[in-house]
Amino acid sequence: MIRGLKKKIGIGVGIAILIVIISFLGVFRFHVDVALAIWAIAGFVMAYSIYLLVSYFIQPAKLITISTKVELKSPPRILKSVQNYRLKVSSEKH
Structure with a gap:
């Protein structure tokens, strides 16, 4: 652009x-x-x-797909707060 x-x-x-x-x-x-x-x-x-x-x-319309993925630092039974979650955002252009 x-x-x-x-x-x-x-x-x-x-x-x-x-x-x-x-x-x-x-x-x-x-x-x-x-x-x-x-x-x-x-x-x-x-x-x-x-x-x-x-x-x-x-100009063709540009489509952007955003996928989210939650990765856990430790097994779910040990997780006690939201701070232990890490969110990864990746974008792909088609």
């Missing part, structure tokens, strides 16, 4: 950098057509939005 989030944030930062570069080119008059720059920015943002939407619905 964190890896996917980092990837999405990286794409978003890339789009933001492109927007800043196009804005600076427009401000300093490097013959960039403003309408073309705006359409390019809108295209990048729209493509990124569609990517987020599609990736949200395509």
